[in-house]
Each structure stands twice: as C-alpha cells, then as structure tokens.
Amino acid sequence: MKVLVLCALVAAAAVWPNFGMMADSLGGASDAQKQHDVNSILWKIYGEICDPHLKELSQTFDPLSGHYDDGGVSARRLMKELNDERLLEQKHWFSLFNTRQRQEALMLYDVLEHSTDWDTFAGNAAFFRVRMNEGEFVYAIYAAVVHSHLTEHVVLPPLYEVTPHLFTNSGVIQGAYKAKMTQTAVTIKSQFTGSKSNPEQRVAYFGEDIGMNTHHVTWHLEFPFWWDDAHEDHHIDRKGESFFRVHHQLTVRFDAERLSNYLDPVNELHWDDVIYEGFAPHTMYKYGGYFPSRPDNVNFEDVDGVARVRDMLILESRIRDAIAHGYFTGRDGSVISIRDAHGIDILGDVIESSTYSPNPEYYGSLHNTAHVMLGRQGDPHGKFALPPGVLEHFETATRDPAFFRLHKYMDNIFREHKDSLTPYTKEDLEFSGVSVEGITFSNRLETHFEEFEYSLVNAVDDTTEVADVPISAKVDRLTHNDFTLKIDITNNNDHDVLATVRIFAWPKYDNNHVEFSFNEGRWNAIEMDKFWVKLGGGSNHITRSSKLSAVTVPDVPSFHSLIEKAEEALASGSELHLEEYHSSLGLPNRFLLPKGKTEGMDFHVVVFVSDGAKDGAVAGLHESTTFNHYGCEDGKYPDKQPHGYPLDRRVDDERIISGVSNFFSTDVKVFHIEGQ
Template sequence: MKLLVLCALVSAAAAWPNFGMMADSPGGASDAQKQHDVNSILWKIYDKIRDPHLEQLSHTFNPLSGHYDDGGVSARRLMQELNDERLLEQKHWFSLFNTRQRQEALMLYDVLEHSTDWDTFAGNAAFFRVRMNEGEFVYAVYAAVTHSHLTEHVVLPPLYEVTPHLFTNSEVIQAAYKAKMTQTAAKILSRFTGSKSNPEQRVAYFGEDIGMNTHHVTWHLEFPFWWDDAHEDHHIERKGESFFWVHHQLTVRFDAERLSNYLDPVDELHWDDVISEGFAPHTMYKYGGYFPSRPDNVKFEDVDGVARVRDMLILESRIRDAIAHGYFTGRDGSVISIRDTHGIDILGDVIESSTYSPNPEYYGSLHNTAHVMLGRQGDPHGKFALPPGVLEHFETATRDPAFFRLHKYMDNIFREHKDSLPPYTKEDLEFPGVSIDSIALNNRLETHFEDFEYSLINAVDDTTDVEDVPIDAVISRLTHNDFNIEIGITNNNGHEVMAAVRIFGWPKYDNNHVEFPFNEGRWNAIELDKFWIKLARGPNKITRSSTQSGVTVPDVPSFQTLIDMTDEALASGSALHLENYESGLGLPNRFLLPKGKTEGMEFHIVFFVSDGTKDGAVEGLHESTTFNHYGCYDGKYPDNRPHGYPLDRRVDDERIINGVSNFKAVDIKVFHVEDN
C-alpha cells in the first residue's frame, strides 16, 4: 500500500451538481453516485445541504414510504421519537458513551442499515440530516456506510475534515474563523498540547496524531460494542480478541515511542491511586464549550450517575477471579471455559463489554465505564456542568496520555489470562521441511517528521453569500522512508506449499539499556506484517516492501479530492476507483516503524513461517492485495491462529522457539533524522 499525502484545499460552490441515478450496482445507483451523495450529505454538516437534489429530498422524502428489510419498524420508531420531540436538539455535543444519545444515533443507523435501495438510503440521510443532532447524524452515517451492503465501495471522507473540532487545537480553530471572516486564505500551524516542561510532550506526536485518532475511531466503527447479532445480518468473528489486540498494539507501540524519546514505558492506572499525569486538551466542541482539563495527581473520585470507584474495583476483582478459575459464569449459570485459544475472545467481550459478553450484569463493562470515569475526573459530580472529556470520544481518547495508562491496566489483565495458558511446544511451532535462511534489508531504516495539511473549511460557520477561501491546518507528523525486506526461505518438502509469514519487532533495550528478556520482549512485540505466499520447491527469495504491510493502510484522500474524483467519474460516466481506501482498519502506513533515535535505536525483529493451509480461514489469501488482519467485510476472520501467534503465549525457554528452522531473529537499528 502506498502512503498518500494530500493537501486538503477545499472550496465548495454554492450548489453541488446533481447527476441522475445509474442503476449499475446494487441499490439502484452507481458507486460514483453513492459516493457523491455521501460526500454531499457530510459536507458542512452544521449548515444547509448544498446538493439541490438532496436538499429537496430533505423536505419531500417520507421515511415511512421507503423500502426496508425490517418492514419499516426502524423508520416508524425514529419518526415517533422525532414527532414526540424526544430527540437531542441540534448544535449540542454528542458522545457515544451517553446512553440516550447513543440510542438515538443507532435508531438512525437502523433506518439506514435496513434500507434496501439507494433512493431510500439517500432520502433518509437527507431527511434526518436537517432534523437530528449533527453529532448523532455523523456517527449514524459513518456506521451505516461502514456496514451497509449498499455502500460496500463507498469511501468515507476523513473525519478530521468532517468534524475538525475533535481533531484540532482550539487556537487553530479560532485562527480559522479569523481567516474566514477576513476572506484570507490561510495555512495555520498547529502544535501539540503541553510544553517542554512536560515530559509527556515528547510523545504527544503519537497520541495526538490525526491518523492515529482516525485509526482508533475507525476500528470502533468496524467492531462496535453495541453490535447485536439479533438485529444484524452476520456475527463478527473474534470481536473480543480483536478488541484486545488492537489496544494491545496501541499500548506496546506507545511504549516503543516512549523509549525512543528516553522515557520509561507507561505505568498502568490503578483505581485506588492518583492519576499522576494531568492533561489540558486545548480542544473545543463546535457547540458546548471546551473539553475539560485534568490537573496532575488527581485521586479517582466516584462519578455521579456513572459508577463508584469501589464498583470498578469489584468488577476488576470478578474478572481476575474468573481468569484464575479459568472460566466465566454465564447469566444462566453455565460454566464458560477460557482455558483455550478461544478464551481471549470471551475475555475481550467481557472487559469491553460488548453485547457479546456472556454476563454483563455480573462482570459489568470495565472498559467503557472506565473511559467515562477517567474522562469525568475534571468534574466528577457535575458541579460545573462540563461537557464530556476527551476519553468519552473515540476520536479524541488517545490525545490524553492517561488513555495508555488505562489500556496498560487492561492489557495486564489480558496478560494474566494469556500467561495462564500452556506455552507452545516445539511440535506446535514447527513447519516441517521449511527453514528461514536469511534476512536482509535493502536500505537503512529511517524515521522523520513531515508537514501535513488538512482542510478546516468544515470547522467554520458558513453562508452561501460568502465564498469559501482555502483554510488549512499544518501539522508535523511522524513518517518513515520506504524499505524492502528480503527473506530467504527453503522449502524441502518436494512440492509447493502455502506459507503464512509473520513479522514482529520490539525494542531490544529498556530505558536503562538493559536488554529485555525474550519472554518480556515478545509481549511487547509490535506486529509489522503478516501475509500468505506459496513457496516453490527449494530456495525461495521473497522481497516484501514496507508499503505492502498487512497491518497498515494508506491515508484516505482529502475530502476535496474525493469530491473531485467522484464528480469527474460522474461527468465522464467512468468507474470510480477507490479500492485502495475501502478498508481503513489498519494503522497509518507511516506508523509502521516506531520512531528511531539519532544514533539508532536497536530493535529485535523476529520472522516466523507457518503452514498457510492450516492457518488460512478463507481462500485466496496469497492472492489478496486487500488482506487486513482485523477481519473481512462479512465478519469472517481470515486467520485461524490467535492474534500475535506464536508470541501470544509465555515463553519459559526461548531455546524452544529459537530452535525451530522456520523461526529466525535479527537485530536492526532504526535511525531518526532530525529536521535541518
């Protein structure tokens, strides 16, 4: 996959062109038409719809007349709520962790998801766009486009250009308003929060990166905790395990960034201890005030209407007790064993807690409640009527360093379970007849910072009487030079075999330059790549580019680029090719390598080749260019092995894994090049 860096210079005309429907795809419209309508409905979300056709639909469409696969039940329910004036007003903050607001957003999601043709989908989107709270509307549209079969090939515009307030410092937003009022094109430099007197500032580039924020919210859109099989058309396989893995990877990557900046790995959070690091978000809601700050050394307090601190300790105790016993108790009293490969999936469902949790009444919702508890510590009793904190939005959560302390705490609970499982034996690890002979890099591994621009047009208030001028934020972000890895593998089986190749790496030394033992290092391993390939008889030379990594994705094109590409396809009648951006689940490609050091930072890189026929859960993985290890479109998980295999279980004696021929480790250095 290629890293795509696009400057977002957005200027919109007073009205969008209206193109007729073309019934060459499911749902009664072309993919280009669907993309056009989604673009239009999300453009300037707080202002009037600019597309004439959709604007007309917002007045004339009747949701009760649409075509649905649930008989119109969802549409009738939402219309009843609307007519009874029970929906959240417009120009008010929205949080998915607010139960009532989430219910309202999901009512609209249900209407869109159950629409069986594009006229119904687009008509509902236009109708409710002008009647529902903007935050609820955006969430519902993003969730519906992510999961609806009608929008399988639609690419969602980058959220940081749809709702820039959630991703951009308030002083930059204020400067954008000034540029708008004075009709002066502007490129506004955005800096990270904090100051040099705050050690956490050294790694702010990671948690505050808009690509990282987008990755986090995208994952939670693809694997939502509210997903209910009873109302959806498929089961999401291994959702709980994927919840563990994606947050585990964020945590170990954050620790690697800390080590590259001469900081110790992050400490876990404790409910009965102080939150040592405060945080000033420097961000504001479009409507509803500033995000609350939290001073240093705050001791956890009960949060009115959410939970008491002792409740969180009780839930933690119940979960740890289940891990120690090796089973959870279902709500019907059944015993659900977790002493197997599948146990991590159940544990993830319990900790989050998703609707898949076997007993949420007893084990609670540790993760979701913890986000609210931590987010409200600036105003736990509602004395100042502050809006939700950054931890109460997936878009903003990673900005707060305490996010990583919270997930280190949960990650250690997951590790308790993983360490309770027996280590892999030599027989579990061997791939008979296959050996890794050599590993080589084609060039020095280098990271650096680059400037990136994105549009703030949708951040400022608007009127059709005043033309837009380009207003962009300019931020510094981490990236790396592309590189190739050459892997020499010999297949002595006498016939072609399918192989799965897995690549991990971890910092070789801690902040005191003490080498991590193998068992500690493997738990901190960063997944760098995973792919399937056919090995011919005899020696094989595999060249793998960093741009091909199965764990990363390219940046989505800017909103204006999506608009231009879509309008061009519609005008010419040609196909719209956005295939490279249809899955946004992975990390940004530029984050594949952790930041290095000027003198070079040593990493221990391990390569493991296993039987691809046994490991693959779907066909054709060796031919797939869109494989992403978080799952397939229909919820099917493509790999039979656990996330992190073969490093997911404890290694009591590293000679066992080092002794198999299909495993090989090398030490490499990652260099960081400072700006001249």
C-alpha cells in the same frame, strides 16, 4: 481557489446525466453517485445541504415510504421519536458513551442499515440530516457506510475534515474563524498540547496524530461494542480478541515511542492509586464549550450517575477471579471455559463489554465505564456542568496520555489470562520441511517528521453573506522512508506449500539499556506484517514492501479529492476507482516504524513462517489483494491462529521457539533524522 468551487462541484453533479454509467447491482445507483451523495451529505455538516437534489429530498422525502428489509420498523420508531420531540437538539455535543445519545444515533443507523435501495438510503440521510443532532447524524452515517451492503465501495471522507474541532486545538479553530470573517486565506500551524517542560510532550506526536485518532475511531466503527447479532446479518468473528489485540498494539507501540524519546514505558493506572499525570486538552467542542482538564496528582473519585470507585474494583476482582479459575459464569449459571486459545475472545467481550459478553450484569463493562470514569475526573459530580472529557470520544481519547495508562492496566489483565495458558511446544511450532535462512532490509531504516496539511473549511460556520476562503491546518507528523524486507526461505518438501509469514519487532533494550528478556520482548512485540505466500520446492526469495503491510493503510484522500474524483466519474460516465481506500482499518502506513533515535535504536526483529494451509480460515489467501488482516467482508477472520501467534503465550525457554527452523531473528537499528 479550490474551496470556493466545492459547493459548486457538489451541486453541479446533480445535473450531470448518468448516460452510459453502470448502475450498481445493489441499490440502483453507481458507485460514483453513492460517493457523491455521501460527500454531499457530510459536507458542511452544521450548514445547509449544497446538493439541490438532496436538499429537496430533505424536505420532501417520507421515511415511511422507503423500502426496508425490516418492514419499516426502524423508520417508524425513529419517526415517532422525532414527532414526539424526544431527540437531542441540534448544536449540542454528542458522545457515544452517553446511553441515550447512542440510542438515538443507532436508531438512524438502523434505518439506514435496513434500507434496501439507494433512493431510500439517500432520502433518509437527507431527511434526518436537517432534523437530528449533527454528532449523532455523523456517527450514524459513518457506521452505516461501514456496514451497509449498499455502500461497500464508498470511501468515507477523513473525519478530521468533517469535524475538525475534534482533531486540533482551540487556537487553530479560532484562527480559522478569524480567517473566515476577514476573508483571508490562511494555513495555520498546529502545535501539540502542552509545553517542553512536560516530558509527555515528547510523545504527543503519537497520541495527538490525526491519523492515529482516525485509526482508533475507525476500528471502533468496524467492531462496535453495540453490535447485536440479533439485528445484524452476520456475527463478527473474534471481536473480543480483536479488541484486546488492537489496544495491546497501541500500548506497545506507545511504549516503543517512549523509549525512542528516552522515557520509561508507561505505568498502569489503578483505581485506588493517584492519577499522576494531568492533562489540559486545549480542545473545544463545536458547540458545548471546552473539553475539561484534569490536574496532576488527583485520586479517582466516584462519578455521579456512572460508577463508584469501589464498583470498578469489584468488577476488576470478578474478572481476575474468573481468569484465575479459568472460566466465566454465564447468565444462566453455565460454566464458560477460557483455558484455551479462544478464551481471550470471551475475555475481550467481557472487559469491553460488548453485547457478546456472556454476563454483563455480573462482570459489568470495565472498559467503557473506565473511559467515562477517567474522562469525568475534572468534574466528577457535575458541579460545573462540564461536557464530556476527551476519553469519552474515540476521536479524541488517545490525545490524553492517561489513555495508554488505562489500557496498560487492562492489557495487564489480559496478560494474566495469556500467561495462564500452557506455552507452545516444539511440536506446536514446527513447520516440517520449511526453514527461514535469513532476512535483510533493502536500506537503512529511517524516520523523520513531515508537514501535513488538511482543510479546516468545515470547522467554521457557513453563511450566504460570507464566502468560503481556503483555510487549512499544518501539523508535523511522523513518517518513515519506504523499505523492502527480503526473506530467504527453503522448502525441503517435495511439493509446494502454503505459508503464513509473520513479522514482529520489539525494542532490544529498556531505558537503562538493559536488554529485554525474550519473554518480556515477545509481549512487547510490534506486529509489522502478516501475509500468505506459496512456497515452491527449494529456495524461495520473498520480497515484501513496507507499503503492503497488512497492519497499515494509506492515508484516506482529502475531502476535496473525494469530491473531485466522484464528480469527474459522474461527468464522464466512467467507473470510480477508489479500491485502495475501501478499508481504512489499519494504522497509518507511516507509523509502521517507531521513531527510533538519531544515533539509532536497536530493535529485535523476528520472522516466523507457519503452515498456511493449517492457519487459513478462508481459501485463496495467498492470492488475495484485499485488506484482510482484521477480517473479511462477511465478518470472518482469515487466520485460525490467535492474534500475535506464536508470541502470544509466555515463553519459559527461548530455545523452544528459536530452535525451530521456521523461526529466524536478527537485530536492526531505526534512525531518526532531525529536520528533514
């Protein structure tokens, strides 16, 4: 049985000799060793450490003896908190939106991030693994692995196999415990929340998809609102704009799924209106009880210790007033104009609010506070001492359909700003000498549901008296058949040119079969791909596989697979090759296409080819094989154009954009195949 040997594999790796292995130049350990250590430290997070060496380090390592680039300041601060018994106890829920709990998690993150060699990083991970709250520890480890130079090639195991209770319903978790206690290997079928009498159940496959949940939490790990340039080694380029864009894309994709299921696009929530749709998560914390429910048709109430409803209305009014005036006011009274292409970046920082916000004391934190306000509506005054709601965790937030209503509300605020900008002119859009002649798809676009299985072994408690047995969950998930897009482009210039190819699609009709105008369609456009290519003189025939889309990534290997690959590399002294998974930022590749309909659903597809030499913020983009859609390793975004260009601004006259030769559009149907 696979699961029975996992601890044995993890433990055995500690005794494999490293003869012949190339040590990483940064940190003094090979990639395989680092992957092994991260695997080991996250395996059975609520139990004992399996790896003998790391288990010994957990008792013998002294964090104050490590090597740090901050002189040990972070380590001393965390050790003082530990010794003063101020840290959150183990076996207690953790939420990043809880200020004190976030501070504690980031204290450990700082210790790991400032570690300058692998012995220090691994020693601290082992030491604090057995002393800190498990949720805080997991968050700190994931954030540190994402951002530390020591862990550039480490692939994090899927969170749904590290903390499975956050990704499936309580019935599945209870079934896992029964299997462990009865020593019965089992695969448990996981159902989506709700019943067929609830129309929202039709799109539960989207918000409750574990890949979607993982995408959401991963993005917020890569672009955290707490990121402070004063303590980090780089500035995250266009972070506020990326915050807008990723949530805008989630919102328009959710609307496309709703139209695929004969539902109207989602309406926005508002503070002085009724929350029409309730939600019962049917999900439980590992420790701390069940996630609270929210009934239908409730009004927003003040949440004790968080905010009053009128506070949220005031913050919204201040932000919308700034959009109308075209500027924000800084802490020092300075005028910060947003009437340009970069204004969306400042607006995103303000709405989130991240540490980049120019005046959080005045404009507040609309997004983060809104998540807590909505998440607490089941127990706004703490009468029942309920734990945080699903909206207070990035892992679980998209499970609640109200998440998309909340973000439609914020998306409409962003649109107010975008619509205030001057539309692009023909001169802005033209790419001299370049014309797109046509686009075709290699095959019919088809989606279907497939069964996906993942391990639940880490969902149950561990004990030396009861051995592990294989326990897994099986869930239906949306996927599509692979396809290739073929684009014919003519370069009439007398020299090669670098081009940026941008591909979008939006539903052609609303739920009443009324065709969307170009201006409405472009705001609801799903970004399908963006890539750079060198165009030779004359005809160019570009083929692009759906597997290569810059907005998607493949599934992360299972925890068991990552363990096996690391142990094989350690045993053989070979290099560990996980390059395909070094970035997990994008949507699951299988979500590239919306579900569509059995009879076919019409989508309008547009291709826009722009001047890559003018667009590119870094060199060699047409030769790059690394995932760079959301940013390069140093935090710089590779494309100078705004996210969603050229569809990000209002279009008063469709002919202005459709009339340039470097723009081309066509219609295509997406078919959903039942029972495949």
